[in-house]
Amino acid sequence: MSTSTWAGVRDRVLGLAERPGADQVFGARGHGFRLGPVMDEVQLRSLEADLGVGLPASYRAFLLHVGGGGAGPDYGLMTPTPGDGGWQWRGTGLGFSAAPTTAEFAGRPFVAEALAGELAALEAREPGEDAYASEEEFRRAYAAWDARYEELYDAQEAGAVFLSEQGCGYSSLMVMTGPHRGAIWEDLRPMDRGIVPTGHNFGDWYRSWLERTERDLAGVRPTAT
Template identity: 30%
Template sequence: MHNEQIERILAKLRLLKQKDEAYSIFGAEDHRYELDEAWTLDDAMRFEQKWNVKLPEAYRAFLLLAGSGGAGPYYGLERPEEGVYTDLDYKNELNDVSGCFPYTEAWNAETDWDDERLSEAEQEALENDYFSPDKSAGLLRISNFGCGVSINLVVNGPCYGQIWIDDRVNQGGIYPDHYFENTERLTFLDWYETWLDRSLDEISL
């Protein structure tokens, strides 16, 4: 079903690698336009069984036909087994990827973080609630935007298959991806191909 778009994506990726020999596109010095080895069907089934999720079809097809990480937007694609943790840098807390992602619209806490009337204990309680893993349940991190911001794929919940941003580290909340100036909700392959199209335009300037 997604083979044609994936073939087009891989052709654009090869073209971008050819044109960007200096790795001038953001993140290219890290991934160098190389994809990690594609998954087998057994790999996909083991992951889904281990984490009790059903990967969105478009993303699953990419893992099987293109690659399981590497070249991609920002600092590149994270491997799925790395995206199950809540922290970008420390693999010490698992996210509840099999839980239901609770949001359908952008969410942020209605909190005045600079309210000096809050005691230290109240401030800590607010922060613990704000960063609670239940806020990111049902999300699989797929890319690192930088500055603590993560790009995520909804793998369970009403927004299943969409790309959402977790910008809580900058008090920006959690919201649908609009970094590419899109007005529609993006699914994985459209998100990835949009990055390729914009990068090709950028390198041609």
């Protein structure tokens, strides 16, 4: 997706705040159709150094020409932010933010897809108390099982950025490494569906949200005063 794809997008997004009905758009109370400042090449190279890999092209162009974060799908986009511990994505200016993600963690291999089968197999082997001779043996076995489950559960998040909070514990992630790099996946673990692909890359995902929001607001009439 070329730089020209983002031409005029910043003004279009900011202009939505003035449209009748804008405050009724889902997520607007979280981002208010505000966008953070755009980033420059020096900042992006520093971020990529911590990440250990180049940013997906469409997202990189977005950061350069639209904004570092703010208005976007659901409750808005997290913003890459430098700090003492390196770069991380944080909910700057958002009323409801996703979990922060460090660049170092996002630059690890993306393994959610590979771990899905392993997690399912582990769930099927959850210890039952009646299989053990004593309560103490069961507690030890369950503690070991639970520790492994938590390890695999958390490992699913590596190689991706928690980019946008959907509400009710669901989030949109952007994959940063491997063959799915630049793709948007959803964290649907609260409904036991794992981390799954949406079939969209960042550019398509963001522009679809913008175009849908513009269509929804086009038919809203100003409130009579």
